[in-house]
Amino acid sequence: MSDQILEVRDIHTFIGQFHILEGVSVGVPAGNITVLLGRNGAGKTTTLRSIMGLTPPARGQILFDGKNIAGKHPHAIAQMGIGFVPEHRAIFRELTVHENLQIAERKHGDLARKSEFIFDLFPDLQRLIDLPGGNLSGGQQQMLAIARALVPDNHLLLIDEPSEGLAPVIIEQLMAAIKRLAETCSVLLVEQNFRVASRLAQQYVIIEEGHSPASGEMGSLIHDSDLIQRYLGVA
């Protein structure tokens, strides 16, 4: 068995009549942070949603812990141990912070067991525990979205654009938290902010127009200005 917790092999995904992913392959080594890089509309979010079963691929394989999960229902995929932190957080605005965490329990007592770790990672949430999710700031909502994915025993977290729209000081806090939680599970991250991505991830995969033309060690990408310029438009 390979040391990769997730292997996405040549997936093709359609949204309506549009062929969004035209053969994307992604490997996520166990215990690492892997980042999907690419311009807006390249297919990064669709890749995460395809893994999660929310926009299931029409063909291709998605192996999680060696088992093909392509075509399974989202709830079944989540129950196998994949946590999802979507773009724009998807916090339940009418539910309190506590209820937002409680709903993520897969076994009774998950939250009680994990609360010390979660509140150590995001101390603000303990203070806001009885507030409705809709009353939280953008940064607090992002913390809650990540915390929610930590309640059950997930082996892989899919995190979509965690730094989007947040102040630099909040981004620093989130980065520190993601680094710490990556000690307990593998992470596949979508991140537009290359500076943030390069500091967090050990591996990268570039997504470009529904394909995955390049991947490798983040350390080598940082020094490859041609690749960065060609696919990310970052000087």
Next chain:
Amino acid sequence: MSRTNRSSLIAILVIIGGLVAVAFVNSSSLGNFGITLLSGLFQGMLLFLVASGLSIIFGLMDVLNFAQGAYFMVGAYVAYDAQHAGGLIDLTQAIPDPNLRFPIAVLIAMIVGALLGIILERGLLRPLYARPIYQLVLTFGVALVMAEIIKFLWTTTPYSWTEVFGVRDSFFELFGQRFSTYRLFVVGMGIALIVLIALLLRRSRIGIIIRAGVEDREMVQALGINVQTVFTLVFTLGCAIAALGGAVAAPFLGASTTLGDIFLLQAIAVVVLGGMGSYEGTAIGSIMVGLAVAVAQDAAIGTSFSALPSITPMLLLVLVLLLRPSGLFGNAR
């Protein structure tokens, strides 16, 4: 309290206060005023039993169940049948005491409603979740089919409740006026159910899942929760509650094939004016529409405006939507 909540509260107080004031001015005595209020609450509670299912099902599943009124009607027929002699489910020999037979008749009606709910959700609606227009046509069609089956089983002649039992046949006096104890019983049961469903939604895990699903169904699935199972549960519960409504309405309103249509139209008005998918809105909206219909019935006596009670829910709906286009507790979505 947010500005939106405050404006909703003001609108509610103004409308309910206005309705009570009109009822008071129109009444010749305190007794008459009390009768109008009790009648309004009675009708409001029956409406709540149809509208609560309609609202929660719409909020969670995006399905506007046009068959909800038919479930109310089925409840009325089944309860009638079980309570009276000579029907399909004749319980008069097995349970001779009508006081004991009535709660069992209501329970049977709820079970039949729940079973028919499971059949509709699992058998017919499930393949159509991605096609909202098809769902609308389907539930409308199911309502028509259910009405035809009822006509086949129980004929087209309306039934009046004749088998009296304790609470249905007792009265109490207040301000020199006789009040029906049964109406008070239905109002009490409706209030208890409002509280019970609110507790279920607020305090239980399934309630949290339902509230979360109303906001973002996809995210609920991504948390590992099988939303299809929750859909079946909510749909079944909604249909069983509608059947309960029909069953408790039958001793007063009888059983007829038009019963469902009347309550469905009023319930749609309640769900929209309360704010699509809002439980609080549905509860308050039901009381509002019930009171408005009772006031209109009182006002229409002795005038040529006999249609006033039937158009009142829609007039109230227009008024609320002019004040708050997304309904009393609705989010613009």
